Amino acid sequence: MKILIAEDEKILNESMVSYLSGSGYVCESVFTYSAALEKIDNYAYDCIVLDIMLPGGTGLQLLKYLKEDRKTDGVIIISAKDGLEDKLSGFKLGADDYLTKPFHLSELSMRIEAIIRRRNFNGQSVITAGNIEVDIQSKTMLANKKNVDLTQKEFQLLLYLLINKNRILSKNAIARHLWGDDMDYADNYDFIYTHIKNLRRKIISAGGDDCIRSVYAMGYKLQTP
Amino acid sequence: MKLSAKYNRINIAATIAVFILGSVCYYFVLRYVLIHQLDQSLHSEQQEISQYVNAHGILPEIENTKEQKTSFAPVAVLPAKPIAKSVQLYNDLEKENELCRQYIFPLKAGNKDYTVTVTKSQEETEDLIQIIILITILMVALVLLVNFIINRKVLSRLWNPFYTTVNYIKGYHLSGSEGLHLEKTDLDEFSLLNESLNQMSLRAHNDYTVLKKFTENAAHEMQTPLAVIRSKTEVMMQGAELKESSMQHLKEIEDAALKLGKLHQSLLLLAKLENNQFVPGEKVDLKKIITEKINEKQDLFQARHLILQTSLEEVTVSFHTHLAEILITNLLNNALRYTPAGGQVMITLTGDALVITNTAFNDALDKSSIFQRFYKPENSPEGTGLGLAIVKEICVTAGFSIDYFYADKEHIFVIKFKSIY
Numbered sequence: 001m002k003i004l005i006a007e008d009e010k011i012l013n014e015s016m017v018s019y020l021s022g023s024g025y026v027c028e029s030v031f032t033y034s035a036a037l038e039k040i041d042n043y044a045y046d047c048i049v050l051d052i053m054l055p056g057g058t059g060l061q062l063l064k065y066l067k068e069d070r071k072t073d074g075v076i077i078i079s080a081k082d083g084l085e086d087k088l089s090g091f092k093l094g095a096d097d098y099l100t101k102p103f104h105l106s107e108l109s110m111r112i113e114a115i116i117r118r119r120n121f122n123g124q125s126v127i128t129a130g131n132i133e134v135d136i137q138s139k140t141m142l143a144n145k146k147n148v149d150l151t152q153k154e155f156q157l158l159l160y161l162l163i164n165k166n167r168i169l170s171k172n173a174i175a176r177h178l179w180g181d182d183m184d185y186a187d188n189y190d191f192i193y194t195h196i197k198n199l200r201r202k203i204i205s206a207g208g209d210d211c212i213r214s215v216y217a218m219g220y221k222l223q224t225p
Numbered sequence: 226m227k228l229s230a231k232y233n234r235i236n237i238a239a240t241i242a243v244f245i246l247g248s249v250c251y252y253f254v255l256r257y258v259l260i261h262q263l264d265q266s267l268h269s270e271q272q273e274i275s276q277y278v279n280a281h282g283i284l285p286e287i288e289n290t291k292e293q294k295t296s297f298a299p300v301a302v303l304p305a306k307p308i309a310k311s312v313q314l315y316n317d318l319e320k321e322n323e324l325c326r327q328y329i330f331p332l333k334a335g336n337k338d339y340t341v342t343v344t345k346s347q348e349e350t351e352d353l354i355q356i357i358i359l360i361t362i363l364m365v366a367l368v369l370l371v372n373f374i375i376n377r378k379v380l381s382r383l384w385n386p387f388y389t390t391v392n393y394i395k396g397y398h399l400s401g402s403e404g405l406h407l408e409k410t411d412l413d414e415f416s417l418l419n420e421s422l423n424q425m426s427l428r429a430h431n432d433y434t435v436l437k438k439f440t441e442n443a444a445h446e447m448q449t450p451l452a453v454i455r456s457k458t459e460v461m462m463q464g465a466e467l468k469e470s471s472m473q474h475l476k477e478i479e480d481a482a483l484k485l486g487k488l489h490q491s492l493l494l495l496a497k498l499e500n501n502q503f504v505p506g507e508k509v510d511l512k513k514i515i516t517e518k519i520n521e522k523q524d525l526f527q528a529r530h531l532i533l534q535t536s537l538e539e540v541t542v543s544f545h546t547h548l549a550e551i552l553i554t555n556l557l558n559n560a561l562r563y564t565p566a567g568g569q570v571m572i573t574l575t576g577d578a579l580v581i582t583n584t585a586f587n588d589a590l591d592k593s594s595i596f597q598r599f600y601k602p603e604n605s606p607e608g609t610g611l612g613l614a615i616v617k618e619i620c621v622t623a624g625f626s627i628d629y630f631y632a633d634k635e636h637i638f639v640i641k642f643k644s645i646y
Binding site: 009011012015016018019022053079080100101102103104105106153167168170172173179180190191194195215216217218 | 527529
């Protein structure tokens with residue numbers, strides 16, 4: 001899976017590469033409009049992470065160019081501009097997703113995964129970890145080959161953990177992924193604990209691998225054997 | 226009061242005052258002239274009599290007529306000067322008193338002294354004055370009427386360009402087109418007004434654009450380092466087997482970065498609201514938005530064991546979808562944050578108001594400062610302190626009114642959709 005990251009802020013670009021490489025993606029970094037254009041012209045990517053403000057041009061211009069050239073690369077726009085217009089024009093030009101800075105890398109990883117899955121129609125929609133299988137399309141889950149009934153939130157939580165497997169997800173990141181960015185209730189994340197507890201209970205009682213670990217002070221991770 | 230009405234009022238009052246003053250002067254001048262004329266004729270009578278007496282040495286035979294009477298009265302001492310005066314005298318013919326002008330002068334006839342009184346009726350003079358005054362008053366009334374009608378018709382036509390301009394300005398919004406484009410009129414004053422307005426709106430629009438650009442750029446410039454901090458903490462977090470204390474530090478850094486991001490977003494939103502960057506005017510289905518937001522936060526209400534009751538009517542208001550979402554989200558977050566566990570939250574939506582009631586931790590909040598930025602009551606859970614300020618500002622933008630009450634250990638927020646203007 002090849003990903004192009006067009007972001008002029010070097011440190012941020014580096015962080016994204018570092019995190020996404022760890023998830024098994026091959027990442028290439030560019031920092032300017034012209035460099036991005038050159039890469040797009042010469043190579044095909046599964047997903048392009050596009051910052052709106054680039055030295056020498058805008059991400060939206062690149063997006064327009066991509067679509068006019070009938071490239072099939074998936075595009076996720078990242079921008080510090082919370083402007084609704086940018087978001088709308090981004091989607092209008094054919095972007096697959098839009099993330100407002102700052103964001104959690106785990107969230108970016110999740111969105112990229114979703115874009116790639118949507119684009120590869122013949123790609124498998126089942127993700128596994130140990131004896132746990134999650135079918136994203138039918139939204140079902142098997143643990144030890146047994147069907148496990150999950151609530152919508154539990155399913156979202158499990159998928160988030162699975163896609164970012166072996167990564168620590170902070171409670172902040174989980175809360176924002178499940179309840180949206182306007183989630184403001186940061187004093188107490190007990191309700192996440194409740195969901196995790198229920199999820200683990202269901203997996204264990206079906207005979208699945210108990211692979212969700214809690215990490216002191218920070219959050220949770222799904223550890224694959 | 227309309228300018229034309231005010232102008233008319235002043236104009237008419239001044240005209241009437243001038244005419245009254247003029248009429249009074251006119252009356253006295255006219256009267257003086259006419260009486261002077263009467264006196265002249267009486268004086269010539271005196272001369273005739275004097276001449277006769279000088280020539281003949283005896284008093285003339287006087288034939289009194291209806292208009293003029295002459296009488297002689299012998300006196301012991303002659304008066305020094307002749308006297309002219311107006312007196313009421315009884316008229317035998319018409320059986321009534323009438324105003325007469327008398328001229329009394331001394332006369333020596335032979336050796337005897339006389340005073341001669343020549344009397345002429347003044348009625349005709351008075352009649353003449355009356356008729357002249359009447360005609361004058363009628364003329365004044367006519368002039369006033371014509372003036373009034375002309376002012377009304379002409380002024381309202383003259384002011385047409387003004388109303389055109391006003392209507393244009395009413396429909397103008399800074400965030401919309403680039404400045405006003407008011408046309409020239411054939412009146413210099415209105416052309417000047419239009420031109421000044423055009424220039425002013427252009428300047429305002431430019432300032433607005435600069436400010437808008439600035440806030441957007443500021444957002445970009447600040448969010449980027451924040452994004453760096455967050456991504457770095459996230460990457461660090463994955464670093465194999467961190468010490469527990471390091472984890473705690475990292476978590477605190479992440480919390481602070483999140484809070485800073487939230488604060489920054491909120492302040493930016495407030496700035497945008499104050500710059501009127503949102504133009505309400507979309508039809509917004511409030512019930513739908515409230516239901517959606519409640520569903521999103523259902524878990525959170527449950528986690529805190531809050532009892533959520535709703536009574537929602539179908540309500541569509543002229544608003545802004547994005548702002549409506551922020552408004553509802555902030556109010557719900559507020560209720561979530563400031564209701565003690567096990568407390569009650571009640572949301573009522575009717576045709577003219579949205580009421581959110583929640584059980585209070587403490588006593589009533591300070592009504593005057595609750596909507597101020599960074600207001601944080603004592604002993605309350607930590608928030609950004611901007612939620613209600615944003616709610617208030619959104620209400621102002623939408624033309625809603627918001628009020629806070631405290632009753633029976635409950636905080637009550639009432640938003641009335643009826644425009645407060």
